[in-house]
Amino acid sequence: MLVVKNVVKSIGNKEILHNINFCLKKGQIVALVGPNGAGKTTLMRLLSGFYKQEKGEISFDNHTIENNRLEYLKSIAYVPEHGGIYQDMSVFEFLKFMGDMKHIEKDMFKINIKKVIKNLELESVVNQKCETLSKGYKRRVAIAGAMLNEPKMLILDEPTEGLDPQQKLKLREVLQDYGKKNTILISTHIMEEVEAIATRVLMIKNGKLVCDSTPDDLKKITAQNRIEESFYTILGDINENK
Numbered sequence: 001m002l003v004v005k006n007v008v009k010s011i012g013n014k015e016i017l018h019n020i021n022f023c024l025k026k027g028q029i030v031a032l033v034g035p036n037g038a039g040k041t042t043l044m045r046l047l048s049g050f051y052k053q054e055k056g057e058i059s060f061d062n063h064t065i066e067n068n069r070l071e072y073l074k075s076i077a078y079v080p081e082h083g084g085i086y087q088d089m090s091v092f093e094f095l096k097f098m099g100d101m102k103h104i105e106k107d108m109f110k111i112n113i114k115k116v117i118k119n120l121e122l123e124s125v126v127n128q129k130c131e132t133l134s135k136g137y138k139r140r141v142a143i144a145g146a147m148l149n150e151p152k153m154l155i156l157d158e159p160t161e162g163l164d165p166q167q168k169l170k171l172r173e174v175l176q177d178y179g180k181k182n183t184i185l186i187s188t189h190i191m192e193e194v195e196a197i198a199t200r201v202l203m204i205k206n207g208k209l210v211c212d213s214t215p216d217d218l219k220k221i222t223a224q225n226r227i228e229e230s231f232y233t234i235l236g237d238i239n240e241n242k
Contacts, residue, residue: 002023085142135161159175215227
């Protein structure tokens, strides 16, 4: 279980996250939503260990990430919205590099690389340079690298960006299966994605957690019974300055 307790994070003189509290449990696929500039990326970078909070505490399996950093980082994987792969490597070279970085044993690597290549439908591009791939393929390669060591928690920023409808459907199936035994946190602007895959929704605005609910319960708060309307009802104008 991941527990975020009274977390505050500033960048420069600006406080980005204000007193954030929530917990994520095994078997949950959690959608993190909110307007641009709300603090979603900052929160994910905190959870990935890239940033450190000024106040509060983040713990995983009853240990703070500061006191158990190496073990924590072995248990999670983070795929940012942009980047995440080395363009001059082939897909196989990148996955091999990720396997080495994660210290995956040789026999386990052979099993896991076959699994992620099949599940994310990378067979046809496994020997191609990453720089030659479409945006959708690049996203899937980055996610494959993150899943190689079967982390307990996956943190994905806009995972379906650049994927065509069929690719989105396949990735959802992969993540739904993975989320049965692990924890997945997905940042997305696509409400269809939230409704299709998430079991829980965290909404943040102006650096504050303003809603912690389920997709079904969110739909019930509007007459239209549509999750998009719930988004606007709770968060207001998504274009307002933060």
